[in-house]
Amino acid sequence: DTQMTQSPSTLSASVGDRVTITCRASQSISRWLAxxxxxxxxxxxxxxxxxxxxxxxxxxxxxxxxxxxxxxxxISSLQPDDFATYYCQQYNVYPLTFGGGTKVxxx
Amino acid sequence: xxxxxxxxxxxxKPGASVRVSxxxxxxxxxxxxxxxxxxxxxxxxxWMGIINPSGGGxxxxxxxxxxxxxxxxxxxxxxxxxxxxxxxxxxxxVYYCARDGGKQQLVxxxxxxxxxxxxxxxxxx
Numbered sequence: 001d002t003q004m005t006q007s008p009s010t011l012s013a014s015v016g017d018r019v020t021i022t023c024r025a026s027q028s029i030s031r032w033l034a035x036x037x038x039x040x041x042x043x044x045x046x047x048x049x050x051x052x053x054x055x056x057x058x059x060x061x062x063x064x065x066x067x068x069x070x071x072x073x074x075i076s077s078l079q080p081d082d083f084a085t086y087y088c089q090q091y092n093v094y095p096l097t098f099g100g101g102t103k104v105x106x107x
Numbered sequence: 108x109x110x111x112x113x114x115x116x117x118x119x120k121p122g123a124s125v126r127v128s129x130x131x132x133x134x135x136x137x138x139x140x141x142x143x144x145x146x147x148x149x150x151x152x153x154w155m156g157i158i159n160p161s162g163g164g165x166x167x168x169x170x171x172x173x174x175x176x177x178x179x180x181x182x183x184x185x186x187x188x189x190x191x192x193x194x195x196x197x198x199x200x201v202y203y204c205a206r207d208g209g210k211q212q213l214v215x216x217x218x219x220x221x222x223x224x225x226x227x228x229x230x231x232x
Contacts, residue, residue, distance in 0.1 A: 032217075034208070034218040034219070036152075036219075043203055043205075043221075043222035043223065043224060043225055044152065044203075044219070044222055045220075045221075045222070046208060046218060046219060046220040049208060049216075049218045049220075055208075055220065087151065087152055089152070089218060089219075091216065091217035091218050094167060094169070094217075095154055095169040095170065095171075096142075096154040096217055097154065098151055098152040098153070098154070099151070100151050101151050101152075
């Protein structure tokens with residue numbers, strides 16, 4: 001299976017901060033990577049697919065980059081609504097696998 | 108708008124089976140694959156498998172669940188089902204259905220959008 005490793009696992013930041021989350025794959029996944037946001041008690045919501053494609057309706061402060069084994073999710077200016085847990089997911093090969101998550105907390 | 112509505116919470120004893128339903132609306136049901144993903148309390152996300160709602164309803168399961176999971180669909184009611192058998196305490200989780208996120212009909216993209224609201228399955232003696 002393709003292992004996905006996210007860092008950090010927890011991140012403390014303030015409103016207005018630029019935030020970067022990293023996701024590493026145990027083998028090359030080309031650009032077959034998605035990012036999700038999950039709030040407590042809610043289902044995940046997709047933000048980014050194919051490493052850098054912004055899903056319709058997602059604010060432009062979210063961006064994704066990377067290829068092969070290293071990827072990043074960047075929030076250019078953190079907003080109050082962005083405090084949540086973020087997951088990466090590879091879809092290069094079955095089984096589809098997720099990173100362990102990064103919780104973005106209020107500093 | 109696309110909506111996935113799942114069945115309610117379940118409490119089961121170890122060794123029993125559970126069936127969770129996911130009713131789709133707002134799009135052509137047979138045009139998009141459906142996935143199932145679970146999340147144990149306080150834990151991350153785990154993909155269980157995928158079903159093609161069209162044709163014969165072909166499926167592909169994660170190896171971990173291969174011998175215990177069955178995914179089916181009813182095109183007359185636009186509903187997919189996930190049945191998990193021989194339940195154990197480690198199966199306690201929220202189970203989500205999630206439509207394949209691809210922009211082209213009947214082309215698997217293998218990312219997820221949108222998701223159902225989730226169904227909590229508790230396995231306890």
